[in-house]
Amino acid sequence: MNRDFLLHNQAAKTLYHEYAKKMPIIDFHCHLSPFEIATNRKFNNLTELWLEGDHYKMRAMRANGVDENFITGNASDFEKFVKWAETVPYTLMNPLYHWTHLELKRYFGIDTILNPSTAKEIYNEATSLLQTEEYRAKHLIKKMNVEIVCTTDDPIDDLKYHKQIVDQGYSVKVLPAWRPDKAMAAENPEEYNTYLDKLSKVSGIDISGYENLLKALKIRQTFFNSMGCKLSDHGIENFYTEKYTNKEINDIFNKIRTGNHPTELELLKFKSALFYQFAVMNHDFGWTQQFHVGAIRNNNTRMLKLIGTDKGYDSIGGFDIAKGMSIFLNRLELNEKLTKTIVYNINPSDNELMATMVGNFNDGLIPGKMQFGSAWWFNDQKDGMQAQVKALSNMGLLGRFVGMTTDSRSFLSYTRHEYFRRILCNLIGTDIENGELPADMKMLGEMIEGICYYNAKRYFEFG
Template sequence: MKNFIHPDFLLEGKTAREIYHDFAGDLPIIDFHCHLSPKLIADDHNFDNLGQVWLEGDHYKWRAMRTNGIDEKFCTGAPSFYEKFMKWAETVPHTVGNPLYHWTHLELARYFNIHDLLNSKTADNIYHDASEMLKHKDFSVKNILRKMKVDVVGTTDDPADTLEDHARLKNSEVKVCPTWRPDNLIKTDDPEAFSAYIKKLEKTAEKQITNYADLLKVLDERHAFFDKMGCRASDHGLDRMYYTDAAGTDPDKAFKKLLQGEKLTEEETEGYRFRLMQELCKLNHKRGWVQQFHLGAMRNNNTRLFNKLGPDTGFDSIGNPQDSVKISRFLDSLDVNNELAKTILYNLNPADNEMFVTMIGNFQDGSVPGKIQHGAAWWFLDQKTGMEKHLESLSVLGLLSRFVGMVTDSRSFLSFPRHEYFRRIACNHIGNEVDKGIIPYDREILKNLVEGISYKNAKGYFGF
């Protein structure tokens, strides 16, 4: 019987198979946005077992397990990783139709050459076989990156981070770049937490921050340090874009109120966040970075379990469609003075696809191919249907050939087959268009298109 993960997995037609195997399958990986630990890479860590590397911190799997009626203790509780893995294996057959089913079996095949379908009957053997492999030096974190042909990893790092682990990775065979993620500076709903964060930033910067001008000076210095350490991108995880044209917006007054433990009004909040985001984006332009905006997550919906487990534990969802006016006004507020950096906009609500693709066209200026990007299908859209819709929207309303391609956005070192998953889906989409006569069968056009969106465009866009 043919393995589920076989050479032509997801490739429906002859052209799709041809262009995947000829142009995409063997290319290296640039994973310019993820949440991998630079410390684990610098330490060249070996994981103890398959349960640990697969289930620790993976809220995608936790959501599926909860939906399957698995007790919370097997997601975030005290049971052993073996016990948790067995509950995950029990859940896997119920994920048919979900990308988790594809990812699970791609990862078993690519890392461990295991082609059995994971279920309660096969779980014990799979667990012990894979766990034994993980203990060997061949499966250290750096060797996992080599095995998957990873050229570049872009981690996610706070301005208050010392980047000491990145310093240890300066001459690494796989380039590991920090990514500037200053989200804590706009989390103003809890003044006490905000003030505690500013103290942390002061400690790292060895500078006192008593007003907005102090903050901007420290941020410029930290930004310069990140640049020296190889950072070439920022990332901003926002519920939405901020903008106000209200007169009298005073970010210094708002900042001082927060340090004094006072809550901001809605108007003050919008003004402070807008003005600070402007300044952060000007720094990105100043140093020639790419800036990424992940927009539209509705986070921490379950108050009871958020209070018990904290953020990033699987209780987030797709938010309302984005405010196109605020996105336009924010980008224009930078572009009007020619201070708009290369920008990638990711939407989480699929209803925003066409709006985002047409929005990026407003700010292309001919200075860089694809200067403003519609980012890869993200989070809940990171699946076959979501990717196909993204590719279709970008094809008909933009230039698919200039797309910078896929990211894992993952905390797992076993997630790199998501690039293969994307490449197969993209080649299948393109191949089907060729077979329908919508795209010509021209080997040069197809080669440039597939190699570009799989690897080359990202390499050129970020300057890696």
Template sequence: MRSDSQKSVFSDNFLLDNKAAEQLYFGFAEKIPIIDYHNHLEPDVIFNNQNFRSPTAIWLDGDHYKWRAMRNFGIEEHFISGAASDGEKFQKWAFVVPYTLRNPLFHWTHLELKNPFGIQHYLNSNNAENIYNQMQESLQTEAFRPQSIIKNFKVTTLCTTDDPADDLGYHKALKTSAFETQVLPAFRPDLYINIINPTEYLKSIKKLENVSGTSIQSTSDLLNALQNRINYFDEVGAKISDHGFEYFPDTTLWNSDLEKEYSEFLKGNKTAFSNPDALCGYLLKELCKMYAEKNWVQQFHIGATRNNNSLMLKNIGINAGYDAIGEQYFAQRMSLMLDELNSENKLAKSIIYNLNPVYNEVLASLAGNFNEAGVQSKVQLGAAWWFLDQLDGMEKHLNAISNIGLLSTFVGMLTDSRSLLSFSRHDYFRRLLCNMLGSEMERGLLPNDEQWVGKIIQDICYNNTKNYFEF
């Protein structure tokens, strides 16, 4: 441990503002492994284990956080998602980085340069070429192949996010390979229960028909096909489902007239379906019962308004950095569904990810209504998500859990990222957590008992996750 007199993001004691925080971090948090139970990594990239072509490929391609910052600074799209060379894109990003001051990207960027690249210089346009070349040289070595990067971060288990129609071939191949990290699929059926674009929805249904061997002409057929895929995912090792909603659907609206209309829609006799909300709510509740039977954990990501820029949606596609925090109120709808499932003894362990900080306390209090003997925090508020995944957002999130629930049973951090370099966010979270609890120890708000508080930190960062998901 080095207590730097001049602190920076590169310092050993970055974010650790007191002696107790340093002792907690270096004694309990720093070296324990990582379980990353929700991300968007690609299993084929992990299995194929090929060197990345350039720093831009591993660092900038598809990173909508960085893309948003570059657009905010007025960079031309040609250098963001366009046809500019890897070197040109990197140079533009380096030019913007000094101006990301106080945005979480400033810390994330330099934490990722420090680990795994060992670079401890603030990136800017003057040193961009040297840093690019240093990264490029590293990326050509064995130590910077995907599996080596994952091993470097001490990741024992990671869960990808997968279409129910996926054959999971790479997951099965990884399972029988020499790679020690457990790479498990997660079931994400949004395309099949939420009608946004009728034409695209019907294409998805056809894909599901083909892979499940089921003719889908009713909700019953659709649920049978999804059950088929849940069984398959379970066989491959899945333990988690995931759903993303702009708002939580109404689970009380479904009726026989809508069932008949939906069947006609599936048969091509209607060009649209009149009540997608009712359909989504009905299917969601039935899927949740299936998850409970498998003893899976179900995840709900709620509160984003997606693809707000229709012109750029047309030009680039989804997940390109044009999403925002939503303002839909959904707690009552969610509470009703959880209560119905609980009353039928079919409520799976559930994690609720909230994108609007206004609802942190609302959802933390909602989660506490559905506990069960023998299960710690069966329903809980998940990690600070997306726009809230920064120092202020994480602190508010941890305070909401602490004030209304039990921080000691929280299942901790995840990356929710498409980048192998984002595992550094676990360290970011751990430093913040140790500083928060260490500060309160020194102020007398918590016991001055390093072993006691340190054990709780290890639980939050690893043990709770392992036990909750039964990895």
């Protein structure tokens, strides 16, 4: 993993080292904790920083036969790290192998390959560094030349930690992003009504009817907007487009609010109505909306009950998303309510579908208005990134792409931007070497800089 890692020709090396490498990072979608940033969390050891909450590593360890006690259980942090070190040699050809050693090298200056025989040495060296000020949360972000971070926040969040970060004068801009998924998650009326009661309290609106739900959400979205929010994010299996009437939605809401379970069709209608209203509100606030589409979550219900969500039991779905996506975007376009939009697919077989569908709704007024987003989750590895870039290049305009985002809960994930940039430069460099692109390094270098930084800066109007 030397200076020219993943760069297989001279053109790729030039594009990366002279153009991509120096660009700041705009992480416009992640799951970092605003609390941990505001309090400048100190991590007691490498396990806390590296393994805590990392579902990628959890899945790999289970596949390697590691007992749950050493993953999410009560084993000591060092014991958990040893089990991860035992797993790493088996991750060869998995992106975790590259990510693991990039993170050790870039954050800690450790070149040693992680395996059982080196585990203690690496653990002690990194843990020692974590005791210093330079390795607290805020410094880990700044270390990677990050300029802007957009977290993921529920409508009921008070955003007090975002305010604290601003008041502290932190040089990295940390902005909220609106994630209203729970506001339409009415599968379990008891849990949903508890959520609505919380939303009612923070908004000051008695949510006794569907219209009041929309008013409460509008009040919260106004608050988010005042705190610098410019993006929403929506995690969906598919686009909700069931036909409904206003009377039906009012009746369904009243049914749910009184603690009764909706039928499957009623739930689809209710979600379709709210999902559309979310998009309308995004447009009215001038925000960019992001849709993460196609994951099947919480497949292992036994483990869900034992250890909860986001622990590595989610997977790629196989949905027919084309028709619903078309109906949804077209309805917004017909009503002149389609804002800037980024779509991310988890199923790689949907790459060309996504890339062509978003192209149907560009308006000729905003460059790159409709974006086929970066390779997401199971796709954010070498093959997946290459496939996403190629699909975007073939079906749209690569030069307008807003680039990579971490979608991560880890403070060590910013090396994924480097990983993406190296892969991107190698793809472009290979085409130059093959005579398929002009050897105009200034022109192509400016495109690389745009994808890595400037396009996102302009697109999101971060100033």
